[in-house]
Amino acid sequence: MxxxxxxxxxxxxxxxxxxxxxxxxxxxxxxxxxxxxxxxxxxxxxxxxxxxxxxxxxxxxxxxxxxxxxxxxxxxxxxxxxxxxxxxxxxxFERYQRTDQALIATMVEMVVQGVSTRKVTQAVVKLCGENVSKSFVSSLTERLDPFVKEWSSRSLVGKEYPYIYTDALYIKVREYQKVVSKAVYIAVGVNEDHKREIIGFHITHDETKAGWESFFESLQSRGLLSPKLVISDAHKGLKAAIHEAFTGSSWQRCTVHFKRNIFSALPKKETETFRSLVKDIFTRQTQKEARALYQEIASNYEGQKKYENALNKLEEGLEDAIQYMSEQKSYHPLLRSTNNLERLNSEVRRREGVIRIFPNQQSAFRLIGAVLKDYDELRLCKRKYLPET
Incomplete structure (x- = not known):
């Protein structure tokens, strides 16, 4: 045959x-x-x-x-x-539909709780192909919730992540008959195989030092060791929590956010040369070269009032923004910013945008967890992120 x-x-x-x-x-x-x-x-x-x-x-x-x-x-x-x-x-039916199942379960939960609109109901019918019942929601929830919980709390013992990227995004959740904003903390680590891995996520009230400390403590309780470098934006609470949670680790300030912060203090006209010089700092191969260029910039523009605020910001944040230069040169473009999280955040936004307002925090945990797990398995774990040494 x-x-x-x-x-x-x-x-x-x-x-x-x-x-x-x-x-x-x-x-x-x-x-x-x-x-x-x-x-x-x-x-x-x-x-x-x-x-x-x-x-x-x-x-x-x-x-x-x-x-x-x-x-x-x-x-x-x-x-x-x-x-x-x-x-x-x-x-x-499992690997390629988990996210769709979580999306359906969350949307139907909105219908069941009476907080939906006609468009939500139509979307559920379009996704499922037919009207769905409360028992259908329960069956999906029972199957998906433990699955997401197990993945999000998996052990990290015995694994090393030399580089960790972390960021937060905001979602809307219905709570006590009000719509409130919630922060979603996400951490992505680069493992010893040079591949990225989503090592954790957490949903809390807002982005504070206490919230980040709690998130990092949960990662450490699962076995996370202090990395060589933590890459993030310069949120005060996040920065303070990184220094306290990861003793011996260096903090790399995202250079994209840093340059944006510097340029916001400049007039829009007739500052192109200054902007170009600042960008050139982050093309240097060593910290010594970067500092030398900064000194040149400071010397040339010192005393010019329209550059004063920008120069202060540059001086204040320079050292934190060039920590990646201590690592292997081929890694530099990939370690100096949190840009690699943007694609991940947009994938969460794409699914979350269908819901707009989650009926409760558990439904947000279910859907976002399913999105992150699928993205982790189907994209991040498939290829190496850092080049071989």
């Missing part, structure tokens, strides 16, 4: 399907591919093909069941293979 082998990239398939107008023949082809993919996945799980006798077999086939699967083109029905012990589950 001929055996078909398919190498299917689900991300590519989903992107290609979005917005498509597929006819019945092409839709049937997609069903054939997905069914075959799940069949091969079951073979890999069982460590055995159909009718194959092997001592490595871990379980037996137990037929199929039908399950609907939502695509942007509409609902399709797949034949899902199962195993006798019931432990086999195709990644099609």
């Amino acid at each position: 001929t055996q078909f082998n398919f190498n299917v990239d689900m991300d590519v398939i989903k992107e290609e399907l979005i917005g498509s107008n597929l006819n019945a023949t092409i839709k049937s082809s997609i069903i054939l591919i997905l069914n075959q993919m799940m069949e091969q996945e079951r073979d890999e799980y069982l460590k055995s093909s159909s009718y194959e006798r092997t001592g490595d077999r871990v379980d037996y086939r137990n037929g199929y069941y039908e399950r609907d699967y939502m695509l942007s083109i509409g609902k399709i029905t797949l034949k899902v293979p199962r195993s006798r012990n019931g432990k086999f589950s195709p990644s099609l």
